Amino acid sequence: MAIPTDLDTFDIKLLDHGVAVIAFNRPKKYNALNPQVYDQWGRALEWARKSEDVRVVVLTGNGKYYSSGQELAIPSSDELEEAGGADNVFKKRSVFTMKVVRELVHFPKLIIAAINGPVIGFGVTSTALCDVVYSVPDATFNTPFMQLGFCAEACSSVVFPRVMGYSRANEMLLMGRKFTAEEMKEAGVVARIFPKETFMEEVLKLATASAKFPPNAMKETKALIRDPDFDFLDKVAEREMELLGKRMSSDESAQAIMEFMMAKHDRKQSKL
Amino acid sequence: MAIPTDLDTFDIKLLDHGVAVIAFNRPKKYNALNPQVYDQWGRALEWARKSEDVRVVVLTGNGKYYSSGQELAIPSSDELEEAGGADNVFKKRSVFTMKVVRELVHFPKLIIAAINGPVIGFGVTSTALCDVVYSVPDATFNTPFMQLGFCAEACSSVVFPRVMGYSRANEMLLMGRKFTAEEMKEAGVVARIFPKETFMEEVLKLATASAKFPPNAMKETKALIRDPDFDFLDKVAEREMELLGKRMSSDESAQAIMEFMMAKHDRKQSKL
Amino acid sequence: MAIPTDLDTFDIKLLDHGVAVIAFNRPKKYNALNPQVYDQWGRALEWARKSEDVRVVVLTGNGKYYSSGQELAIPSSDELEEAGGADNVFKKRSVFTMKVVRELVHFPKLIIAAINGPVIGFGVTSTALCDVVYSVPDATFNTPFMQLGFCAEACSSVVFPRVMGYSRANEMLLMGRKFTAEEMKEAGVVARIFPKETFMEEVLKLATASAKFPPNAMKETKALIRDPDFDFLDKVAEREMELLGKRMSSDESAQAIMEFMMAKHDRKQSKL
Numbered sequence: 125m126a127i128p129t130d131l132d133t134f135d136i137k138l139l140d141h142g143v144a145v146i147a148f149n150r151p152k153k154y155n156a157l158n159p160q161v162y163d164q165w166g167r168a169l170e171w172a173r174k175s176e177d178v179r180v181v182v183l184t185g186n187g188k189y190y191s192s193g194q195e196l197a198i199p200s201s202d203e204l205e206e207a208g209g210a211d212n213v214f215k216k217r218s219v220f221t222m223k224v225v226r227e228l229v230h231f232p233k234l235i236i237a238a239i240n241g242p243v244i245g246f247g248v249t250s251t252a253l254c255d256v257v258y259s260v261p262d263a264t265f266n267t268p269f270m271q272l273g274f275c276a277e278a279c280s281s282v283v284f285p286r287v288m289g290y291s292r293a294n295e296m297l298l299m300g301r302k303f304t305a306e307e308m309k310e311a312g313v314v315a316r317i318f319p320k321e322t323f324m325e326e327v328l329k330l331a332t333a334s335a336k337f338p339p340n341a342m343k344e345t346k347a348l349i350r351d352p353d354f355d356f357l358d359k360v361a362e363r364e365m366e367l368l369g370k371r372m373s374s375d376e377s378a379q380a381i382m383e384f385m386m387a388k389h390d391r392k393q394s395k396l
Numbered sequence: 397m398a399i400p401t402d403l404d405t406f407d408i409k410l411l412d413h414g415v416a417v418i419a420f421n422r423p424k425k426y427n428a429l430n431p432q433v434y435d436q437w438g439r440a441l442e443w444a445r446k447s448e449d450v451r452v453v454v455l456t457g458n459g460k461y462y463s464s465g466q467e468l469a470i471p472s473s474d475e476l477e478e479a480g481g482a483d484n485v486f487k488k489r490s491v492f493t494m495k496v497v498r499e500l501v502h503f504p505k506l507i508i509a510a511i512n513g514p515v516i517g518f519g520v521t522s523t524a525l526c527d528v529v530y531s532v533p534d535a536t537f538n539t540p541f542m543q544l545g546f547c548a549e550a551c552s553s554v555v556f557p558r559v560m561g562y563s564r565a566n567e568m569l570l571m572g573r574k575f576t577a578e579e580m581k582e583a584g585v586v587a588r589i590f591p592k593e594t595f596m597e598e599v600l601k602l603a604t605a606s607a608k609f610p611p612n613a614m615k616e617t618k619a620l621i622r623d624p625d626f627d628f629l630d631k632v633a634e635r636e637m638e639l640l641g642k643r644m645s646s647d648e649s650a651q652a653i654m655e656f657m658m659a660k661h662d663r664k665q666s667k668l
Numbered sequence: 669m670a671i672p673t674d675l676d677t678f679d680i681k682l683l684d685h686g687v688a689v690i691a692f693n694r695p696k697k698y699n700a701l702n703p704q705v706y707d708q709w710g711r712a713l714e715w716a717r718k719s720e721d722v723r724v725v726v727l728t729g730n731g732k733y734y735s736s737g738q739e740l741a742i743p744s745s746d747e748l749e750e751a752g753g754a755d756n757v758f759k760k761r762s763v764f765t766m767k768v769v770r771e772l773v774h775f776p777k778l779i780i781a782a783i784n785g786p787v788i789g790f791g792v793t794s795t796a797l798c799d800v801v802y803s804v805p806d807a808t809f810n811t812p813f814m815q816l817g818f819c820a821e822a823c824s825s826v827v828f829p830r831v832m833g834y835s836r837a838n839e840m841l842l843m844g845r846k847f848t849a850e851e852m853k854e855a856g857v858v859a860r861i862f863p864k865e866t867f868m869e870e871v872l873k874l875a876t877a878s879a880k881f882p883p884n885a886m887k888e889t890k891a892l893i894r895d896p897d898f899d900f901l902d903k904v905a906e907r908e909m910e911l912l913g914k915r916m917s918s919d920e921s922a923q924a925i926m927e928f929m930m931a932k933h934d935r936k937q938s939k940l
Contacts, residue, residue: 234842255838269617273610281620287833289559289584290621294527297617298506299606311584312833312855334843337814338920344911345813345841348825349834352904360624367616376610541889542881553892561831561856562893566799569889570778571878583856632896639888648882 125175131164135186141335142179143328144172151187156195157246159217166223173231179335179342181231182327183254184238190263193245196272196381214369221246225278225361228253230354232343234334238327239263239305239314248296249278252287252313255346258327259305260320265313266302271384273377277364279357287312397447403436407458413607414451415600416444423459428467429518431489438495445503451607451614453503454599455526456510462535465517468544468653486641493518497550497633500525502626504615506606510599511535511577511586520568521550524559524585527618530602531577531586532595538574543656545649549636551629559584669719675708679730685879686723687872688716695731700739701790703761710767717776723879723886725775726871727798728782734807737789740816740925758913765790769822769905772797774898776887778878782871783807783849783858792840793822796831796857799890802871803849804864809857810846815928817921821908823901831856 127136135149146168148155157165172178185191207213228235228250237251239259244266251257251265269275276284276297284293288311295301308314318326334342371377399408407421418440420427429437444450457463479485500507500522509523511531516538523529523537541547548556548569556565560583567573580586590598606614643649671680679693690712692699701709716722729735751757772779772794781795783803788810795801795809813819820828820841828837832855839845852858862870878886915921 234838252834255834255842257835270606270609270613273613275613275617276620281617282624285621286558286830287835290524290527291529291559291585291587294506294621295587297621298527298614299602300609310582310854313835315835315839330843334814337844338817338918338924340918340920341814341817341819341915341924342842344915345819345825348820348904348908348911349829349838349841352826352900356624360620364620367620371613371616374610374612376612380610380613542878542885545882545885547885547889548892553889554896557893558830562796562799563801563831563857563859566778566893567859569893570799570886571874572881582854628896632892636892639892643885643888646882646884648884652882652885 125171125177128167128171131168133161133164134168136168138177139328139332141332142177143182143331143335144175144178144180145182145184145328146172147183148185148189148191151185151189153195154189154192154242155185155187155247156192158195158197159220162217162220162224166220166227169224169227169231173227173233178233179339180233180331181235182238182331183235183251184240184324184327185243187241189241190237190239190243190251191247192242193247196385211369211373214372218365218369221277222361222365224250225253225365226358229279229350229357229361232346234331234342234346236327236331238324239265240323242266244268246278249276249280249284252280252283253278257308257314258323258330259308259314259317260323261305261317262320263305264302265296265305265308266300267296268300268384270298270300271380273371273374273380275364275367275371277361277368279360279364281364282357282360397443397449400439400443403440405433405436406440408440410449411600411604413604414449415454415603415607416447416450416452417454417456417600418444419455420457420461420463423457423461425467426461426464426514427457427459427519428464430467430469431492434489434492434496438492438499441496441499441503445499445505451505451611452603453505453507454510454603455507455523456512456596456599457515459513461513462509462511462515462523463519464514465519468657483641483645486644490637490641493549494633494637496522497525497637498630501551501622501629501633504618505611506603506614506618508599508603510596511537512595514538516540518550521548521552521556524552524555525550529580529586530595530599531580531589532592533577533589534592535577536574537568537577537580537585538572539568540572540656542570542572543652545643545646545652547636547639547643549633549640551632551636553636554629554632669715669721672711672715675712677705677708678712680712682721683872683876685876686721687726687875687879688719688722688724689726689728689872690716691727692729692733692735695729695733697739698733698736698786699729699731699791700736702739702741703764706761706764706768710764710771713768713771713775717771723777723883724875725777725779726782726875727779727795728784728868728871729787731785733785734783734787734795735791736786737791740929755917758916762909762913765821766905766909768794769797769909770902773823773894773901773905776890777883778875778886778890780871780875782868783809784867786810788812790822793820793824793828796824796827797822801852801858802867802874803852803858803861804867805849805861806864807849808846809840809849809852810844811840812844812928814842814844815924817915817918817924819908819911819915821905821912823904823908825908826901826904 135147237254237257407419509526679691781798
């Protein structure tokens with residue numbers, strides 16, 4: 125299967141031995157996620173899953189950020205009209221997001237997150253669904269769900285506590301604390317930190333070594349590790365998404381977003 | 397709802413933005429736990445849960461200790477008579493303890509443990525049920541259940557291994573090893589350690605920031621995190637408590653307590 | 669019950685207070701595991717479980733290695749003939765291996781792994797089933813399952829992610845990375861590292877202290893910790909073993925082993 129050519133928000137490369145690099149490619153937007161990006165992300169993962177040429181996937185970001193998470197954009201009048209109202213806009217968007225979550229939870233091949241810079245929101249939570257996470261030293265991990273009146277997503281409500289313990293997971297999910305790469309390593313989400321200069325080189329060397337392993341051994345061992353949680357995680361993802369829909373349309377969240385935006389604006393003004 | 401005024405073993409304050417500080421307040425007894433304290437603790441948590449003025453709870457201790465755990469006291473003749481025998485004394489006590497465990501497991505708001513000093517037994521295990529744990533650098537964490545012939549309680553038999561891994565959890569629960577604050581941080585139970593001088597200041601700053609978040613977002617996200625374990629943890633708590641009753645009335649434990657007391661007495665004598 | 673005298677691949681000692689030391693004792697073979705060793709290991713654990721003289725078990729290795737894991741040996745013509753073909757050889761072997769896994773999962777007394785040197789494969793995965801793991805500083809932990817086209821075993825497919833988090837567990841299980849003792853401590857598998865000079869002395873001091881605890885308190889508390897997972901782990905072990913049988917008889921694995929052996933041979937040659 126050829127690399128899909130219509131996924132213009134991504135930079136996709138297929139390297140020797142079947143290592144596919146899927147990179148967020150909107151560096152000027154700090155690789156923010158909007159419905160189009162979610163849609164193309166899901167399709168990129170579907171391709172990598174189905175293509176017999178792909179053995180191992182590396183997710184990363186082009187530019188300074190890995191991903192700045194969900195774009196906080198008010199639906200355009202076109203989008204509103206097309207979908208038939210604000211409620212439907214969220215429903216339509218959530219289909220794309222759920223596809224990404226499902227692809228990651230059920231991904232049958234080794235998938236590595238190579239965190240090249242700061243990462244926010246869904247960028248962080250989706251990372252914890254990858255098999256192995258590597259990071260540059262100066263990346264930060266931030267899930268400001270409470271600041272925005274949202275809620276945990278991408279199975280983070282159960283995967284974070286399981287990996288990090290309650291204390292650290294709740295600092296991220298309930299208190300909105302930004303973690304450093306070193307702290308995420310202590311928490312067990314990041315396996316190792318490599319210097320910025322040689323980061324992708326190191327990651328690709330490891331990915332390539334793994335791509336040479338017998339593919340069925342890899343696939344079947346990954347299934348041993350992941351299968352027992354499939355039903356549970358699918359249900360968790362649905363429950364989170366249902367709640368997120370309610371949260372995003374709540375007055376509480378609307379006000380929180382407005383305050384968040386204004387605080388950001390004030391910080392920018394004060395720097396002038 | 398006004399702060400309850402009849403809980404004289406606690407020091408309860410309601411600060412700005414709905415931060416409730418519930419402090420063990422028997423510093424001369426190193427904040428030891430007896431039936432009266434368990435009873436009042438349960439009622440303090442019930443108030444914090446029900447009061448609409450409370451957004452975030454901080455548990456801490458006045459004086460040198462956070463809590464020295466279960467008071468090792470032989471039931472008084474009054475208590476024995478009132479309850480109708482030693483077996484009933486334990487049953488009556490355990491009602492209060494179970495209420496605390498249930499309030500902590502199901503607590504619907506953010507609850508932070510601020511460990512201001514050494515903590516022992518039920519003080520440690522109940523801490524792991526809080527959402528986030530902060531500690532001073534020189535606190536120690538000790539669960540001498542085996543030394544006393546008791547058993548794990550407050551869901552620690554499953555929460556400790558899940559958060560700390562088997563190796564560290566079993567060092568605490570089965571080998572009775574005392575952990576430092578730094579070791580509890582490595583184990584994932586403690587999120588962060590703050591200097592003693594500014595400890596409560598730091599914790600209250602974080603608690604206050606969280607108290608300002610949209611309350612429903614907080615409540616619903618915490619429910620996502622905790623709900624899936626409610627049934628399991630309720631059953632674990634009951635099973636532990638049933639076993640603890642048997643253990644406490646066993647000859648094995650009676651002898652272990654006597655030896656523990658005598659060793660303590662000898663250590664005191666040798667210091668004179 | 670007397671120490672069994674027919675387990676010549678082990679060195680078994682019963683020390684004061686009921687501390688049984690069970691040591692792999694084929695130092696010239698780096699304590700590699702073959703059907704005979706698995707068989708004797710299972711019988712040694714069964715003895716330690718049943719003997720009323722045994723309170724605490726310490727597993728360790730004599731010589732430089734703890735254990736170098738599964739011996740990569742082609743079945744001898746005798747073994748093939750006796751079993752009736754290659755398929756039956758694996759089935760016969762797996763009975764011994766499964767007995768060890770079952771004894772470890774259900775072991776009712778405190779069992780400590782004292783990692784005295786490098787450990788590979790089943791040596792590593794079985795270690796994670798012990799209650800507490802101590803290590804010398806220079807031990808390494810290696811599970812080259814993918815290099816050999818095998819799969820995870822001894823419940824490591826679920827116990828490793830649970831204890832270490834997905835990222836580290838998958839580096840070991842899916843990417844075949846060798847971990848240091850310090851990394852295994854960070855990952856929560858190893859509780860503590862003691863200097864090589866005083867290693868067994870330290871471990872035996874701790875084991876002896878635990879052996880003095882009331883034995884029923886220990887047994888019943890360990891049951892609280894382990895019981896909830898018995899059914900799940902038994903099923904996982906069976907599923908892993910079934911897959912391992914298929915993997916070991918696959919062409920993929922045969923080729924991987926041959927390449928592994930040749931690479932080893934080349935490394936040896938290049939050192940001459």
